[in-house]
Amino acid sequence: MGIYRYILFFILASANIEARPISYSGGSTLMMFSDNMKDSLYYHYSPSYKYSVGIENLKDKNLRDDYSYLRFTYLINRKNNVHSQRNLYFQSGLSNKSSNHFFYGIHGDWETRRWFLGFDTKKVENRVKNYKQNHLQIGFAPYLGEYGDIHTWLMLKTKKTSIKDKRSLYPVLKFFKGNTLLEFGYNNKTEWDIHLMYRF
Amino acid sequence: MKLLMITLFIVSSWTIASEPHNHDGHSDMMHHSHEGHLHNELVDGEKLEVNPDRFDKFVSNLSNAQVAVISVKGMVCDFCARGIEKTFQKDKLVKKIDVDLAKGKVLLAYDKDIQIVFEDIQNKILANGINAIKMQILVI
Numbered sequence: 516m517g518i519y520r521y522i523l524f525f526i527l528a529s530a531n532i533e534a535r536p537i538s539y540s541g542g543s544t545l546m547m548f549s550d551n552m553k554d555s556l557y558y559h560y561s562p563s564y565k566y567s568v569g570i571e572n573l574k575d576k577n578l579r580d581d582y583s584y585l586r587f588t589y590l591i592n593r594k595n596n597v598h599s600q601r602n603l604y605f606q607s608g609l610s611n612k613s614s615n616h617f618f619y620g621i622h623g624d625w626e627t628r629r630w631f632l633g634f635d636t637k638k639v640e641n642r643v644k645n646y647k648q649n650h651l652q653i654g655f656a657p658y659l660g661e662y663g664d665i666h667t668w669l670m671l672k673t674k675k676t677s678i679k680d681k682r683s684l685y686p687v688l689k690f691f692k693g694n695t696l697l698e699f700g701y702n703n704k705t706e707w708d709i710h711l712m713y714r715f
Numbered sequence: 716m717k718l719l720m721i722t723l724f725i726v727s728s729w730t731i732a733s734e735p736h737n738h739d740g741h742s743d744m745m746h747h748s749h750e751g752h753l754h755n756e757l758v759d760g761e762k763l764e765v766n767p768d769r770f771d772k773f774v775s776n777l778s779n780a781q782v783a784v785i786s787v788k789g790m791v792c793d794f795c796a797r798g799i800e801k802t803f804q805k806d807k808l809v810k811k812i813d814v815d816l817a818k819g820k821v822l823l824a825y826d827k828d829i830q831i832v833f834e835d836i837q838n839k840i841l842a843n844g845i846n847a848i849k850m851q852i853l854v855i
Contacts, residue, residue, distance in 0.1 A: 540843065541842075542798060590844070595788040599789075628792070659816075661769070662793060666792070693797065694797060714798075
């Protein structure tokens with residue numbers, strides 16, 4: 516049970532902090548994520564809109580283990596249209612605990628002002644058990660806000676891992692205004708997810 | 716003869732009244748209105764596609780200025796736009812900035828005597844991962 520909880524923690528830690536992995540040139544982003552299992556604090560800096568480097572500190576509330584990831588994200592491809600944007604990212608993280616503890620993967624999204632589609636596939640290697648994870652997300656904006664308004668997204672997330680061959684699906688409510696994003700997700704197994712992001 | 720003179724006067728008056736105003740002698744891209752609805756004015760033969768209320772508010776306290784209306788691709792969210800705003804806030808030549816998300820426009824106000832370089836604007840917007848594809852200029 517302990518191992519599964521530990522693995523589940525890794526899955527959650529890597530699945531909920533992928534929004535906006537790169538900022539504008541010279542921009543910084545601070546992300547906080549919290550649920551009943553862990554707290555995560557992730558700061559990244561983008562020297563260019565094409566990549567970001569950052570540090571993520573994780574606190575495992577159940578296993579009482581703290582560690583950090585040195586993270587690197589690279590924009591492989593972006594397609595801008597008048598009313599849409601499509602992105603493909605490579606992302607990776609290396610733990611301070613061990614050189615055998617790291618993750619890497621691909622993250623892609625397509626969005627308009629009304630719709631969002633995203634996917635994420637990654638492999639996590641650690642001292643407990645390696646695994647793969649796939650993640651899909653669809654979002655809908657019930658209204659189109661103007662610049663500076665509060666923007667709202669209704670989303671559905673689904674996750675599947677190679678450890679548990681079982682897909683979980685849960686709703687997410689996302690708000691953002693100005694430099695701040697606030698996201699709530701609810702899963703009957705993991706209870707509340709809270710994600711706060713601030714861009715400098 | 717009298718009838719011909721009257722006809723010529725009416726036709727010439729109508730023709731002059733139909734021509735766009737151009738008070739500063741600049742290129743045909745620069746026009747402005749006396750009616751307070753600049754968003755309806757033709758710029759370089761095209762209508763400005765901006766939110767009228769937003770645009771009127773933007774130019775309401777501007778004078779002796781020019782507004783560059785930049786059409787962009789990929790600006791689909793507030794976060795993208797905010798990066799662009801922050802970039803131009805660092806540019807001392809830019810007096811005022813606004814973003815029209817719905818129409819995909821960035822509005823930049825400069826002093827009237829500034830030479831606006833589209834390539835420079837394109838590079839600044841590209842630093843945010845967004846493509847600037849067109850610029851239209853109005854003189855206020």
